[in-house]
Amino acid sequence: MPLSPLRLRLLVIALLSVSFLGALDHTVVSTSLATIAGELDALTLMSWVVVGYTLASTVLLPVLGKLGDVLGARRIFLGSLVVFLAASLACGFAQDMAWLIAARVLQGMSSAGLQLMSQTIIARVTSQRERPKYMAIIGAAFPIAILVGPVLGGAITDYWGWQWVFWINIPVGAAALVLALIAVPRLAPGPRPRHFDVAGAAVFTTALVALVLAVTWATGRSQGPATAVALGASVVGFVAFFFIERRAAEPIVPLHFFASRTIAAGTALSAIIGVGLFSITAYLPTYFQMSYQTTATVSGLVPIATVFGMLISNLLTGWLASRTGRYRVFPIVGTSLGAASLFVMAVLPAGLPLWVPMIVMGLVGMGTGAFMSLIVAVVQGAVPASQTGTITATINLVRQVGSTVATAIIGGVVGFGVAALLPAGLDASTLIPQLVHAAAPEVQASVAHAYSSVFTPIFTALAATYAVGIVAAVLLPHGRLSDEPVPAQQTTSEALTA
Template sequence: MRLRLLVISLLTVSFLGALDHTVVSTSLATVAGELGALKLMSWVVVGYTLASTVLLPVLRKLGDVLGARRIFLGSLVMFLAASLACGFSQDMAWLIAARVLQGMSSAGLQLMSQTIIARVTSQRERPRYMAIIGAAFPIAVLVGPVLGGAITDYWGWQWVFWINIPVGAAALALALVAVPHLEPGPMPRHFDVAGAAVFTAALVALVLAATWAAERSAGPATAAALAVSMLGFVAFYFVERRAPEPIVPLHFFANRTIAAGTALSAIIGVGLFSITAYLPTYVQMAYQTTATVSGLVPIATVFGMLTSNLLTGWLASRTGRYRIFPILGTSLGAAGLFVMAVLPAGLPLWVPMIVMAVVGMGTGAFMSLIVTVVQGAVPASQTGTITATINLVRQVGSTVATAIIGGVIGFGVAALLPAGLDASTLTPQLVKGAAPAVQASVAQIYGSVFAPIFIALAATYAVGIVAAVLLPHGRLSDEPVPAPQTTSESLSA
C-alpha cells in the first residue's frame, strides 16, 4: 500500500513538472508578441531545458550527500516559487530568468523521482512503475495544450504559470507523507568541480552557437561560440578521464547496453521533446486555428505516447523482454515524422493528428523502458549515477535541438514574411484578423519552414533504429535490489 502511495506521489510531482512545460507551449506565440520578442521566444523553452540539463550532475552528487528525499522536496518548493515569478514577468528577460529557476528545480524532481523508485523496486517490476510515473508527460500534454490555450484565450498568459501553485501545493502535501526517508549513499570523497564547470561552459556555448547559426545573425560570434564549445567538450573528456569521481563516468559506455540505451535516450530528446513546444505554434499559424484548438495535435501525439508507454511497461514487466519495443518504436517515429514533412497544405486537422499519434506511439514504446534497461546494467550502488547520466544525455539532445528549431523558426519566418508584417509582434490573433491572402501566405511560410525540421527529426529516429538493433538480447532481472534504509516503516506492495 505504501509503495502505491509513493507512486501516486511521484506521478503527481512529475505531472507538475511536465504540465509546466506543455501548458506554456500554446502561449508562446502570444507571449512573444505581447512582450515584443519573437526572436527570444525559443529561450523561454531553451532556458528551462538548459538549466535542468547542467544541474543534473550536481543534483546527483547532492542526492548522495543529503539524500533523495531532501533534494526532491527542496526542488518542489523552488519550482513553485519560480512559477510565481514567471507570472509576474514584465519583459522577456525576466521571464527567461524565472524559467531558468524552474528548469533547475525540475531537474531535481525528475532525477530524484527515478532514483527513488529504482531503490524500492526490482528491475523486473520497475518498468510497470516507471511507465506509470512516465505517464505524467503524456497526460500533461493531453491536458496542458488545451488548458494553456483556454487560459491564454480567456484569462491571460500569466495564468499558465500560476496554475502550478494549487497543483504544486497538493503535490507537496502528498510528497511529505509518501516519500520515504532514504538514507544517503556513501559520502563522496571528491566533487568533480572542474568537470561540472567545463561541461556547463561547453553546453552553454553550444546552445548559443546553435541558436545564432540558425538565426544567421552573428557570424563571428557563432564561430567563436562553436569553437569554445568544441574545445570545452574535448577538455571535459580529459577531465572526466582523470577525475576520481567524475560526474559522467566514461567507462559506462564500454557496456553495449548502456551505450545503445543512452543513444536512444538522446534520440527521444532530439527527435520529439524538442518539437513538442513548437507544435501548437505551427498549427495555429499553418492551419489558422485558435490557441485552444492548436492543442489537438500534441494531444494526439501524447495520447499515442501514453498508450504505448503503459502497454510496453506492462508487457516488459510480465515477460521480462524489452528489445523489440525500441526497434518498433524508432521505426514508427521515423515514418511518422517523414509523413509530417510531406503533408500538403490545406488538409483537415485530423490528418496531422493521426500522423503525430503514430510518432507518439513509437516514442512511448521505449521512453520509460530504456531507463529501466540501463539501470539494470550497473550495480545498485551506481543507480543514481547512471540515472543522472541518461537523463543528462536526453536533456542535452533536447536543449540543443530546441535551440536550433527555435532559431530556424524565428529566422525563417522573419525572412519570408510579406511586407507590412513585423515578425517581432506577429501573433495568431493578428494573422486571423488579416486579409485571406495574408493568412494563406503566413500558412505557406510556416509549412515551408517546418518541413525541413520534420525531415531532420525523421532522420534522427532512423539513427535510433540502428541503436535499438544494437541492444543486446536479454531479460529483465527478477532479483530485488538491496533493501533501502529508511527512517520509516518499510515499503510494501
C-alpha cells in the same frame, strides 16, 4: 529496498504529483507569456522566461544526479520540492522581468531535481521487472502536462491573473510535500567520494550553457558573432570535460559507463526522442496553419494527437514489459514505427483532410512512447544501485540537449528556407497565418508550397534519425528483466536473465 504495497502506491502518487508539477510549469507558462511581458513592460526579455527555466533544468542534471547518489535521493528530492515551492511564490510576486527570470531559473533548477529524483527513487525501491510499469506512470506526467498546460495557463491568466499560473503550485505542492515526507523512504546513499568532481561539474556546466545559448541565438540574424563565440566556447569546454573526466577519481559522468552496450544503445535512443520528436512538435501548428490553411485552434489537434499517442503507448508498453519481462522488442517496434510514420509525413501532399496527418503523427507518438520511459528503466539496471542517479541524469540530459539543439536547427531551417522560397513582395518576418488566409488564392498556394518544400526534408531527416534508432534498438542485449531487486553492485550482465 522493497516497500509494502500501500506505501508503494502512496510513493507513486507523491512522485507523479510532483513530476506533473515540474512538467506542467514548463508548459503552462507559454500561453501567459504575452500578458506577463506586457504587464512587466519587457517584451524583448520574454523568451528568457522560458530559456532561463530550460537552461537551468538542463545544466544541473549531472550535478544533481551525482549529489543524489552521494547524499541520498530523498534529501535531494525534498530539498528540490521546497525550493520549487519557494520559487513559484517568488515568480508570482515578481515586480519586473529580471526578478521573474531569476525566480524561473530557481524553478528550473528545482524542477530538474524533482524529475530526476522521482525516477531514481522508483529505481531504488522496485525490481527491474516492476520498474517499467511504475516508470511509465511517472513518465506520463510529461505528455499530460503538454496536453493540459497551454489550455490551463490561458484559463488561469484570463480569469485569475498570470500570477496564479505560479501560485497554483503552492497548495498542490504543499500537499505533495506532506505525502512525500510520509511515503518517500530513506534510501542508503552511495559511498561518499573522497574528491567531488568540482572541475568536471564547472567545465561541463559552462560548456552546456554556452551550447544552449548558441542554439538559442542561432535563429537571430543579429546574433551571428555571439553565436560563434558561444559555440566555440562550448566545443572547447566539452573537449576539456572529456579529458577531465578521464582523469577524475570520482567523475560526475563516468565515461566507462558507455562501454556497456545497454548504456550506449539506451543513451542513443534517449537522444533520438529529443532530436526526432520533441524538436518538431513546436513547429507543427505553424506548418498546418500555413500549408493546410487551418486556424490556430484546429492546428493544435495534430500535436495533441501526437502526445496522446505517446501517452497511451508509454503506459501500455510499461505494463507489458513488467508483465512479460521482455523489453527489447518495444524500442525496435517503436523506432520502426516512428521512422515509417515520419517518412509518410514527408511525402504527404499538402491539403489533405487534417485527420490524415493527425493519424500519422499519432503513430509517431505511439512509436516514441513505446520506449520513452522503458529505456530509462532498462539503462538504470546497467549500473550499480549506488550510481542510479548519475546514469538517470545522463539519459535525461542527452534527451534535453538533443531536443534543444534540434529545435534551434529546425527553427533556422524553417526561417531561412521559407524566406528564400516566398514570392517577391512577401516578407517572411511579418507573415502571419491571418494575413495568408485573407490573401488571394495564388498567394495562399505559394505560401503553402514554400512551407511544404521546407518541411519535406525536415520530416525526412527526422525519419532518418529514427532509422538510426532502429540500429541502436537492435544492439540492445537480449534478456528478460529480473524479478529480484538489483543488489548494490549488480550490473545488467547479472540482472538480465536469459
